[in-house]
């Protein structure tokens with residue numbers, strides 16, 4: 001198993017009782033879709049006291065891996081340790097994952113040589129969310145659905161582009177290939193003739209068509 005957890009002894013912030021809770025340190029999104037969903041919902045590190053039901057949360061690093069999308073991201077909240085302790089913990093987690101991937105003869109992939117960093121689990125959650133939306137947009141653009149915009153297509157595209165953080169749009173644009181940029185420009189050009197420009201989508205269109 002690629003994912004790993006320890007058992008943390010948690011003290012309830014409300015009643016003071018102690019209980020055990022799983023603390024995931026390595027999460028493989030392909031292997032553990034349920035835990036991935038908890039991460040995306042912001043609930044992975046939530047604890048609930050079995051005696052009084054009070055909620056709490058654990059703060060600890062998390063190494064996230066997903067071979068399907070070549071993702072290797074370490075969320076490293078500095079509040080858990082000094083910078084040097086955090087660094088050695090990070091190396092330890094990456095080492096453990098590498099050992100497992102070696103057993104599965106999967107350790108040769110190039111993306112495994114570089115660990116991306118996230119500031120904390122919220123940041124990791126945003127990165128995964130952004131990557132998923134970009135994949136959805138790429139899939140959408142690779143399909144023939146947008147070649148002549150129908151109302152349903154427009155709604156779908158609107159959801160996809162508006163779900164991007166406006167501050168991220170420039171970075172998103174630069175992450176596309178030249179061919180994708182040209183496809184998207186063409187698509188937005190067509191959409192501009194059918195979508196009212198005072199909608200939220202209008203702002204997005206103006207930025208890219210101008």
Ligand SMILES: [Zn+2]
Nearest residue numbers: 012015049052
């Ligand atoms: Zn309690």
